[in-house]
Amino acid sequence: xxxxxxxxxxxxxxxxLLMTALLFGTAAFGSGARPGTATPSGSSKPxxxxxxxxxxxxxxxxxxxxxxxxxPSTTVxxxxxxxxxxxxxxxxxxxxxxAPEPSNYGCAAALAYLSANANPEFTFECPGYADGHEAMTCxxxxxxxxxxxxxxxxxxxxxxxxxxAYNSNSWSDDLGEFTRPIDPYGSx
Numbered sequence: 619x620x621x622x623x624x625x626x627x628x629x630x631x632x633x634x635l636l637m638t639a640l641l642f643g644t645a646a647f648g649s650g651a652r653p654g655t656a657t658p659s660g661s662s663k664p665x666x667x668x669x670x671x672x673x674x675x676x677x678x679x680x681x682x683x684x685x686x687x688x689x690p691s692t693t694v695x696x697x698x699x700x701x702x703x704x705x706x707x708x709x710x711x712x713x714x715x716x717a718p719e720p721s722n723y724g725c726a727a728a729l730a731y732l733s734a735n736a737n738p739e740f741t742f743e744c745p746g747y748a749d750g751h752e753a754m755t756c757x758x759x760x761x762x763x764x765x766x767x768x769x770x771x772x773x774x775x776x777x778x779x780x781x782x783a784y785n786s787n788s789w790s791d792d793l794g795e796f797t798r799p800i801d802p803y804g805s806x
Contacts (some may be wrong), residue, residue: 622700629688635729637805642793643765645774657671665747696802714786722776723746723774723776724774725745725773725774726772727738727774727776727779728744728771728774728778728779729742730781731776731779731780731783732769732771732779734784735783735784735787736769736782736783736786737786737789738770739767739768739786740755740767740786741766741767741768741769742768742769742771743768743769743770743771743772744770744771744779745771745772746768746769746770746771746772747770747772748770748772749762751772752771752773752775752777752778753769753770753772753773753778753781753782754769754770754771754780754782755768755769755772755785755786755789756768756769756770756792757789759767767786767789769782769783769786773804773806776803776806777803777804777805777806778805778806780803781800781801781802781803781804784800784801784802784803785800785801786799
C-alpha cells in the first residue's frame with residue numbers, strides 16, 4: 619500500500635510539473651531535461667532515471683473567447699460654445715477735480731435754504747469771506763460787516779448754512795447778542 623501512495627504522490631507531482639512546463643515553457647526544467655529525469659550539477663547526462671507509472675492526466679481544455687472591441691468613436695463631440703466676451707465697464711479716469719458733492723452742497727443749495735429759513739433782515743454771501751470759518755453770521759463788525767447784517771458762507775455744506783440760518787434767527791438787536799447757543803448742526 620505504501621508504494622501505491624507514493625506513486626500517487628509522484629503522479630501528482632509529475633502532473634504539476636507538466637502543467638508548469640506547459641504554462642511557462644521548458645525553462646521550468648532548467649537545462650531542457652525531460653520530466654522525470656534528474657541531472658547532477660555540472661553534468662549534461664542524466665545519472666539516474668526515475669520511472670514512475672502515472673495515470674494519464676488530461677489537462678483542462680483552454681477556451682479562448684474573443685470579445686469584439688468596438689472601434690474608437692470617430693464622431694467628435696461638438697465644441698463647447700465660446701464664452702461671450704466679457705464686457706467691462708471702462709475704468710473711471712482719475713480726475714484732478716474732487717467728486718461732486720451731494721445736491722444739498724453748494725451755493726445754490728445754501729442760498730435757497732437761507733432764503734427759506736434765515737432771518738429776512740440778513741443778506742447772504744456765497745461764496746463769502748467768513749474770517750477763516752466755514753460760515754458766519756456777522757452783525758455790524760468793523761472791517762467785516764460795518765452797519766450790516768450778513769450771513770457769509772465760505773464752505774457751502776449743509777451744516778454751515780443751516781447753522782447760520784438758525785443763528786440769524788437767534789440774534790437780538792436790542793440785546794446785541796445771540797439769545798440761544800449757536801451752531802446746533804455741528805460742522806462740515
